[in-house]
Amino acid sequence: LAEHGVKVIIVGAAPGGRIRGLLRGKHTVPFTIIEQTSGYTKYPKATQYALPAMKILNRTALGNDVPHRGLHPNAVSWHKLNGTYIIGLENEIHGYDPDRMVSLPMCDLTRLIYDQSKDLPMIKYLFHHRVTGIGQDDNKATGNQGERLQPSADYIVGCDGANSIVRRSLFGTLFPGMIWDEQIAATNAYFGFDQFGYTDSNFILDPEDWFMTAKTTKDGVWRVPYGDATSLKNEQIIGRQPERFKTLSPGHPKPNEYKLISISPYKVHQRLAESMVAGRILFAADTAHLYNPFGGLGLTGGIVDVDSLFECSSGIRHGKANETILL
Known part of the structure; x- marks a missing residue:
């Protein structure tokens, strides 16, 4: 990541995406978090x-x-x-x-994260916005939202779950593993x-x-x-x-x-994506892997993913590493 002008789009406002935004939002890289729903659910889900x-x-x-x-x-x-x-x-x-x-309950955590991050100047939430596809070239990654809206950034992080549009845009239905x-x-x-x-x-x-x-x-x-x-x-x-x-x-x-x-x-x-990095597209949490839930590692694994991405991108931004650290 360059020192100035870097932008990142996070697709998915589940805790993985929000925590990454919260970690980075207190620094100098602007984040836009795009979520197709209201961002909240009444179901506890992971806990x-x-x-x-x-x-x-x-x-x-x-x-x-x-x-x-x-x-x-x-x-x-x-x-x-x-x-x-x-x-x-x-x-x-x-x-x-x-x-x-x-x-x-995860529904309570997502609310806490939003309350902590909504006023940070480097974080922008876009609820009820659906990404329909992903593109990239040597200079940027683009999230397609129809003909008119095509937000772009230096990197896109897919945190949009097991049925990820981001992952499918790169790998199709391929998600190696088992049921x-x-x-x-x-x-x-x-x-x-x-x-x-x-x-x-x-x-x-x-x-x-x-x-x-x-x-x-x-x-x-x-x-x-x-x-x-x-x-x-x-x-x-x-x-x-x-x-x-x-x-x-x-x-x-x-x-x-x-x-x-x-x-x-x-x-x-129990599945693992072909790669957690594809050019300017990065994957984390359920977008990247699915676990047996009888061990509590699904949500914990997703949080660890986004923290690792934060540490890597911070090292790149401050000149302590280059982009190969993401591979």
């Missing part, structure tokens, strides 16, 4: 920020708000389906660590798992009726992803949710004994 992610967030103004608003999980444990405790790891025994894991056979339904609900001896994060082991449950907010929302029959269609999976909750959850609750917030059936992908 876990492991130590590598918290180290990065703590270097921004988010370092105070995320731990304050989020939940510090007290432990992770493994159980049999009948609730029998197998083994666990306590978090509290290590005392306070500013970089320890925090749980905060696991297992069918998963991700739910969010108010239910007192802790009343049955569960810790804040739990893996329940069973050949058929396996699931995970994790407390994600201070007011008691639990994430409960569970396995279901692979032969079922999405509407059948959704229809079976009360039956599955009764089978899986301690106390075998009826629908009036918990509050279901959301349910989303999905398949687990």
Whole structure:
């Protein structure tokens, strides 16, 4: 990156794109973040920020708000389906660590990032703007938004998710990897798992009726992803949710004994783009790779991606490295 006149476009206003903007926006490179939606969702989606992610967030103004608003999980444990405790790891025994894991729904994080960055002079948000294609030459990268709008910059960073237009513009449908056979339904609900001896994060082991449950907010929302029959269609999976909750959850609750917030059936992908750099186009987070979600690395990996891009571009801008550091 040159010292002056450098512009960067970030496609996608999920946390990965916004955090990159927040990191860079406090320096001297102008960023435009283009998002096809309003930029917000009512669904919690990802919730876990492991130590590598918290180290990065703590270097921004988010370092105070995320731990304050989020939940510090007290432990992770493994159980049999009948609730029998197998083994666990306590978090509290290590005392306070500013970089320890925090749980905060992604929808809350995106709002925090926007509030912290909206008034920074080097960051511009364009909501309800859809990028339909990407082009580039030796001097610039261009994001196509129809015949009239073709914003250009020195670099474009694709942070527009698993179905990325940016990645597809370069690699088509090629996204090497695999889809696991297992069918998963991700739910969010108010239910007192802790009343049955569960810790804040739990893996329940069973050949058929396996699931995970994790407390994600201070007011008691639990994430409960569970396995279901692979032969079922999405509407059948959704229809079976009360039956599955009764089978899986301690106390075998009826629908009036918990509050279901959301349910989303999905398949687990593990994929990696052919390259995370293609000329003046860069990829990060779900645009670049998809993880098995039962480890909390998806959101953490995306945050680490954008921090690495920030460090590389900062080194180039200050003459400490050249553009080959991005390869």
